[in-house]
Amino acid sequence: MLTLLYRGSLESCNYTCNYCPFAKRRDTRATLARDAAEVARFVGWAASQTRPLRVLFTPWGEALVRRHYREAMLALAALPHLSQVALQTNLSGPLAWLADAPAGKLSLWCTYHPGQTTLARFVERTRRLDTMGIRYSVGVVARHEHFEAIRDLRTALPGSNIWLNAYDRRGPGYYSERDLAWLEGLDPWFPLQHKPPPSRGVACRAGSEVLSVDGEGELQRCHFIPTRMGNLYVDALDEVLQEKRCSRLRCDCFIGYAHRRDLPLHEQFGDGLLARIPIAAA
Numbered sequence: 001m002l003t004l005l006y007r008g009s010l011e012s013c014n015y016t017c018n019y020c021p022f023a024k025r026r027d028t029r030a031t032l033a034r035d036a037a038e039v040a041r042f043v044g045w046a047a048s049q050t051r052p053l054r055v056l057f058t059p060w061g062e063a064l065v066r067r068h069y070r071e072a073m074l075a076l077a078a079l080p081h082l083s084q085v086a087l088q089t090n091l092s093g094p095l096a097w098l099a100d101a102p103a104g105k106l107s108l109w110c111t112y113h114p115g116q117t118t119l120a121r122f123v124e125r126t127r128r129l130d131t132m133g134i135r136y137s138v139g140v141v142a143r144h145e146h147f148e149a150i151r152d153l154r155t156a157l158p159g160s161n162i163w164l165n166a167y168d169r170r171g172p173g174y175y176s177e178r179d180l181a182w183l184e185g186l187d188p189w190f191p192l193q194h195k196p197p198p199s200r201g202v203a204c205r206a207g208s209e210v211l212s213v214d215g216e217g218e219l220q221r222c223h224f225i226p227t228r229m230g231n232l233y234v235d236a237l238d239e240v241l242q243e244k245r246c247s248r249l250r251c252d253c254f255i256g257y258a259h260r261r262d263l264p265l266h267e268q269f270g271d272g273l274l275a276r277i278p279i280a281a282a
Contacts, residue, residue, distance in 0.1 A: 003054040004223070006042060014090075055084070086107045091112075108135075161280070164186060199249065202261070
């Protein structure tokens with residue numbers, strides 16, 4: 001099974017989170033047209049394959065407000081050799097199209113952004129996903145100013161798994177011991193975000209079972225190691241795929257460390273791995 005992490009030219013987002021460099025960025029019409037063409041090319045490539053595939057869209061911006069991503073996800077989910085297609089989203093875009101998704105093939109990695117939407121609206125949208133049978137995860141960036149919103153989200157979604165991202169601009173001591181105990185109680189995987197174990201020299205599926213691909217088809221083993229491995233549309237994948245140990249000192253992003261062979265995430269998340277849905281919450 002080959003997993004592809006796709007990130008095209010899209011960089012625009014409809015939210016204004018002050019900790020995100022893509023907040024309220026607007027793509028030009030030309031950029032959006034290029035991104036749509038890139039996505040269509042990727043879907044066409046996937047449709048021409050016979051090997052088993054999984055796809056996770058990891059856009060810099062918000063993709064589901066763009067029709068070409070919604071149509072791409074449906075087209076990919078319809079492919080018999082593609083078992084999962086997932087996407088990271090703020091869940092602000094249209095949802096009705098999801099009713100056309102094949103059962104069990106499409107899932108969403110949803111981030112709640114306090115201050116950008118209300119809790120009531122976000123929760124209502126997760127209820128719509130429940131009604132349509134769409135699997136999803138929900139999570140929050142664990143900034144101090146989000147703590148109350150995290151508590152409210154936990155209360156509003158008592159049966160849901162909630163993941164937490166450590167705040168990227170944290171410094172030493174950003175979280176107190178009391179904070180950490182509480183955060184880890186909500187998300188048992190939070191320590192992998194807050195204090196990731198060393199990754200250099202660790203065996204990883206990235207490069208052999210997982211590849212990162214951009215809009216031009218350029219391949220890297222993952223998003224975080226910018227070494228070109230080939231091109232999806234030019235090179236034979238069997239010649240590109242190769243096992244290598246990680247060259248990074250630390251890996252503190254789920255889409256990276258989820259594929260480490262020394263961590264039990266594949267076993268604990270199963271086919272919910274791409275959308276960050278553990279088996280216990282599936």
